[in-house]
Amino acid sequence: MASHQDPTDPAGPLPTPVTRPGRDGLAALLDRPARALVALDFDGTLAPIVPDPDQARAHPDALSALVALAPQVAGVAVVTGRPADVAVRYGGFAGVAGLEHLVVLGHYGAERWDAVSGKVTAPDPHPGIATVRAELPGLLASVTQGTWIEDKGHAVAVHTRRAADPQGTFDALRAPLTDLATRNGLIVEPGRMVLELRPPGMDKGVALSDHVRELGAESVLYAGDDLGDLSAYAAVDALRSDGTPGLLVCSGSEEVTELSERADVVVDGPAGVVRLLRQIAAQAGQAG
Numbered sequence: 001m002a003s004h005q006d007p008t009d010p011a012g013p014l015p016t017p018v019t020r021p022g023r024d025g026l027a028a029l030l031d032r033p034a035r036a037l038v039a040l041d042f043d044g045t046l047a048p049i050v051p052d053p054d055q056a057r058a059h060p061d062a063l064s065a066l067v068a069l070a071p072q073v074a075g076v077a078v079v080t081g082r083p084a085d086v087a088v089r090y091g092g093f094a095g096v097a098g099l100e101h102l103v104v105l106g107h108y109g110a111e112r113w114d115a116v117s118g119k120v121t122a123p124d125p126h127p128g129i130a131t132v133r134a135e136l137p138g139l140l141a142s143v144t145q146g147t148w149i150e151d152k153g154h155a156v157a158v159h160t161r162r163a164a165d166p167q168g169t170f171d172a173l174r175a176p177l178t179d180l181a182t183r184n185g186l187i188v189e190p191g192r193m194v195l196e197l198r199p200p201g202m203d204k205g206v207a208l209s210d211h212v213r214e215l216g217a218e219s220v221l222y223a224g225d226d227l228g229d230l231s232a233y234a235a236v237d238a239l240r241s242d243g244t245p246g247l248l249v250c251s252g253s254e255e256v257t258e259l260s261e262r263a264d265v266v267v268d269g270p271a272g273v274v275r276l277l278r279q280i281a282a283q284a285g286q287a288g
Helices: 020-031 062-072 084-091 127-143 166-183 204-216 227-241 256-264 267-288
Strands: 036-040 077-080 102-106 111-114 148-151 157-159 185-190 194-198 218-223 244-250 266-267
Touching: 020 036, 020 218, 020 227, 020 244, 020 267, 036 204, 036 267, 062 077, 062 267, 077 111, 077 204, 084 102, 084 166, 102 204, 127 148, 127 157, 127 166, 127 267, 148 218, 166 185, 166 194, 204 227, 218 227, 218 267, 227 256, 244 256, 244 267, 266 267
Parallel strands: 036 077, 036 218, 077 102, 218 244, 244 266
Antiparallel strands: 102 111, 148 157, 157 194, 185 194
């Protein structure tokens, strides 16, 4: 079981990772913070989960924590399934002094926003997305009510959190949405009361590994909360096997337990992530 923070302690000592690789990862990050990458999911990790994804915003203290941390490390990356510009807007990242090392890898790395340039680079959408976008409303109307479609440009997500029976609706939709995705060359990625139809190869693990190599990072921290973060966890495991220390952090949730069972450290949602970032920034500053 991973180490948990005390949610009543706003500062306090860093939690002790429960695995040896996690302890090595944290030690490497603190020993040479200027060679470390800190990577974070957005929804559920930096931003609380809300019924309407359009209303999601970063935790009120997230920006100040990132500003405290970013100058201490080689890079900070937000790795999200959202479009990069949406994550930037909902996170309030643009034009913030101290976040020059920040990049947002949107659409699981298919898009990229750099704080230095303020620009998004992105490929053209997969052709199957247009067909799915057109067929989804009719499919959902014939199956259930209370769902909500989020158009991400390069992906389309169906949320069930606002349905009368969120889990039952989620379960009922998996087969028809998987069929729709398969017919259009897409895959279905399940999450916390959401099923996302997206192109294969859009993967947080690939995005994270590529960014580690780009920076030449010598250690990496990854924090996430949902099933889509498991590929990033696997990437950190692979990096650790190859000699790059890493720390796996879970933004705790009762809805998803797969990450907490694999994490080195479990924190109390976005508030716990913010507190952990502040603790790391303070200790990294002392190391510097």
